[in-house]
Amino acid sequence: MKRLRVLVLMHGDLVPPEETGGQDPTAAEWRTEYDVVTTLRKIGHDVRPLGVKSDLEVIRQAIDEYKPDIAFNLLEEFDGIAVYDQHVVSYLELLHLPYTGCNPRGLMLARDKALTKKMLSFHRIPHPKFIEVPHGRVVRRPKGLAFPLIVKSTTEEASLGISQASIVEEDEKLRERVAFIHHHVGSGALIEQYIEGREFYVGVIGNGHLQALPVWELILDKLPDDARRIATERVKWSRTYQLKYGIVSQEATQLPARKREEIQHLAKRVYRVLGLNGYARIDMRMDSGGQLYVLEANPNPQIAYREDFADSAEHAGYQYQELLQELLNVGLRWRPAKAA
Secondary structure, three states: OOOOEEEEEEEHHHOOOOOOOOOOHHHOOOHHHHHHHHHHHHHOOEEEEEEEOOOOHHHHHHHHHHOOOEEEEOOOOEOOEHHHHHHHHHHHHHOOOOEOOOOHHHHHHHHOHHHHHHHHHHOOOOOOOEEEEOOOOOOOOOOOOOOOEEEEEOOOOOOOOOOHHHEEOOHHHHHHHHHHHHHHHOOOEEEEEOOOOEEEEEEEEEOOOEEEOOOEEEEOOOOOOOOOOOOOHHHHHOHHHHHHOOOEEEEOOOOOHHHHHHHHHHHHHHHHHOOOOEEEEEEEEEOOOOOEEEEEEEEOOOOOOOOHHHHHHHHOOOOHHHHHHHHHHHHHHOOHHHOO
């Protein structure tokens, strides 16, 4: 294996310390950044973490001084705006520096959830019925969009703005929730048909040749009886809440082999339709009749050790070190100029 100079791009506030000073890295905000940096060093690579906030010049300076072979992209925003991460990747392409993760066009299509659904609709990929309410607009629900509905941000990730109140069953509550997304999240609102059922995640790795990882399932069976089974902010990020209600994600073993294959095939279709590369996670739901609905695509998902993507990769035969090395390999093989 060739020893690489790896420039790890991360948010300026998430650069991990060289010495943890007794702090538990698994509970730190910089957990993912720490896992990636320390693991790449264990593999034998020369690694330089770089904090980025709102200045591209720091990237240019680091490239000129360090002369990296590749950038490992952990950025999820730029200048405080989630959808601006695509511009950083465009900058890397203009500088002819290979990088891990998704290309700018794929990021743009997937970050806009309404645009994603329009693409899925054109390609006849099953998804919940939906409408978009741009920031500042009022809701006009078409008669064909029946309750219950779920209201989300059109651009934010990590379940930001999603709670039990996100599911509405009358027009007044719908208007209230759209206003909440507009004013408190600061984005447009996506209103979609709520699908009662099981929630699956499928990791995909690759550029042209794709590998779908084992199907993963979010288990919410122990939530209170009056709670909807959805991935709220608390479900995703509150360890206390997870322990209280036995919330886990694990391999979806309670599925027929043919259904698992169908889910993996659908995930790869979505990946190709949106022009993704590198690695991504495709989220979907299955109703009681076995009908699948694609919810969204998440390029460059969370890859901390012992999180969903890394766990599913381990079930596919990738130890964590091998997973990060594969992401480097995929990044080095990507050729932006030939992608269009």
